[in-house]
Amino acid sequence: MKSGRIFYTILFFFVFTSLLIVVGVVTSLTVTSYPIFSRDGLSFIFKSTWNPVKEDYSILPALLGTLITSAIAISISTPLAISLAVFSIEIVPSKFRAFINNISDLMASLPSVIYGLWGLYVLAPILHQYVMMPLHHYLGFIPLFSTKPIPTNLFTAGVLLAIMIIPFASSVIREAYNAVPYYLKEAAYSLGMTKWEAIKTMLGYIKSAIFAGIFLALGRAMGETMAVAMVVGNTFTFPKSLFDMGYTISSLIANQFPNAEAYNYMIPALYGGAFILFIVGLAINLAGLYWIKKVMIKS
Amino acid sequence: MKMKANTKLVLTTIVVIAVAVLVSIFALSSWQTPTQQTTATYTATTETTPTPTTIQLSGMINGAGATFLNPQMQAWASKFYELTGGRIQVNYQSIGSGAGQAKFREGVLDFAGSDPPLKADIYNEFKDKGGIIQFPVVIGTIVIVHNIPTVESGKLKLTGEVVAKIYLGEIIYWDDPEIKALNPELNLPHEKIIAVHRSDGSGTTRVFTAYLAKVSKDWKDKVGSDFTVAWPVDQLGNGVGGKGNEGVAAAVKQNLYSIGYVETAYAYEVGLKVALIQNRDGNYVLPTREAVESAAKTLVTVLPRAYEDWSHIFPDETVDAPGKESYPITSFSFVILRQVYDDPVKVAILKEFFQWVLTEGQKDENIVKGYEPLPPEVSMVGLEGLKLLRTT
């Protein structure tokens, strides 16, 4: 009994340690960013200047950059992630299933600096020549494609992020799909459904899990720093089209951090950006957890 | 049973790898241990011998700061490591001038490298703590590069004012009358100028914008000079940011009809097209050895002492130096030290290394292409300054 108590104490100790570390990080974030919020209030979020000479900072363009790149990433990766999950379960011969899943998991574990190197030297030129230039040429009248693209921009960052987050969304969907009760699948086929109709029914059944997977992947996309900083273009302008260069909050931090300490308010401003990212992340996670809960109640 | 065997295999592999790594760590760290022992011997003798060169002291000093200085500093550190047979390890990392100064202030570095000298407020802070020493170690230049396919390198002529107008977004096309007037013999296209600049905070931008502010009143009033500025040309959608020199060079290469500014070393390495720039005396110049020496000579007249505050002079006063041949975007790269250190070994190492840098290190074979050595008068500032180094 005594060893049990010691064990629980140790357990509590470690949980508190990790909670303490998280709280410590969040506190350091709040304390460091406080000066910018107390000086500028909400105008820190809703203006679009970044002028160190005048110590005038606001992060709207970077926030929009984060939202735009994440939106591109989600809209590209969602169909791909669902396809990958369904493909590995329903279509591929079971012999290769493990192989496909391994590939997906390997994608999840590659360091982001490697994605960044590859994105800059390989992906960006290819996208520029075969995707962005044609889109701009033929559909340039649509505001989304109106800027004459150069290889590194919001769109490239979005596509690179899509590639990076596919495995996260896909594995959540895969697990949920596998967890669907067998009788449901049987019932579908016994109703005379084709394989595609059956898959559609199943996907409808795990709708919540799909949402949860997307939300979790979205969180990853928003926090990614190194890879995005290498391909997003890094200019502080209000984005008007997908082909504009821009910043995301995390790439702004990575770019500006090295010399930020030469100023009085830049460090607080960068932390303010991170703080907002934290709040957005919190909201997205709560939403994601809410969907997951729904799935669990259902099954 | 098979399951168990597999687990064991995997666990054994991991354990073996871990052990191998630990063993190699200890093997390597034991390499380093003699270093620390000699350190101790030296400490004992330091009070009695004022000339440390006779004693085989050894150890590591840590510095960081300007990215611009990094290649040259690595070349020096590497040579010095060889010369001393690995006795002295000078560790310099590029973290940016601003970060270098800030970390120096916080006391986590032995020395800082920086493109601008120490900021006035940090300088004053150190007055009560024994003071600082700062001195130039090498000359750096910035070139204007372009990507006009029909114009060769070294042909396009620009004035500082025109460059300022391009980055202000006032000159938009290459065939603008103002550019044409400077280049009557060139066939300039009617294409939008894409103005490439650094996206990260950088000493290069600090020097470049100091130059623009000096030659253009508009620039001084509207933008100013700093590690990063709010580029007016970005608001027109014609600006492009590149992270690091690498990013600027890549952006200039990828975008036809672009213009950019990079450290000269970089332009040579990457093979970018360089533009001639008009100096104060009205001549169009490239950063040749003569042009840089000429500019440096005029800088000598305003040199403060190593223990003084340099911040009001460099780079704002010294860019666009007079002189027929002078290259206008020329500046020094600085090393910043404290005057007082706790550890006598550190003092001795700093002295030995920077004395070497300011003498032997300035010889051609030790200077990396794209940098220029200091004139002897300028080296003297540092050599005099190093005499102030002391222990508590």
Place this chain on the structure above:
Amino acid sequence: MLGVISSLAIISAIPIFAIIINIYSEGARHLTLNFLIDLPPPPVSGKSGGIGPALVGSLILTLLAVAIGGSIGFFTGLYLSEFSHTRLAHYTQIFLQIMVEFPTIIIGLFAYMVLVAPLKRFNALAGAFALSIVIIPYIALNVREAYRSIPYTLKEAAFSLGVSAPIAYLRILLSTARRGVLTALLIGMAKAAGETAPLLLTILGTTFTYFGGLDQPINAIPLLIYNFALSPYERWHQVAWGAAAVLLTITLMIFIISRLVVREVKV
């Protein structure tokens, strides 16, 4: 329609192959013993050099991070799984989930405040600390999954043996969950080996020193890639590609080991 799904799935897997091929075609020729142990080269003259200090540094930092982050993460994960109904577990889990997505440079600054500024020196320990914070959530959440996936009947059986809690959790149940736990640790290890941003503010980097003590600066492969890839010198770019190939190899090795562990589930 099934064809569409198949082709989309294949498209999504193309990049990983492209990345592996690209990195090795640029960097594989550097994978020699000398490259692994030599000092990095000066920018122009001299020998071609290697990544010795960075490799040694990465190994030390990674192992330390897994030791620190692994123990905290493991017990946290165990708690999250077995006391999931408590408020503490609920909040801890939400916070850990957010930490996974947090820009890691912020964690670097936290480590700087806690371990660099007070010691007045950039040091290896601060880097390991930052890395362990980065990997705690990964390890904790995966360990939680591992323990949660143990069938309830088995848990009941373990406790009905009348053994104490530590024996039940750490001996009997751990043997069932060990693959998941090991995988969690390996995922953490891969993450720690590849992380760049938190190191920028903590370890400084070294050029000549392999290891000078935990209170001294140290180097790491991702930091070296980041520094050298952004430099003007072709020779440093080559070292960066070579280092990327080494990092990819390390990641692949960790990954393959973790797959060997998981495969037992299917046997």
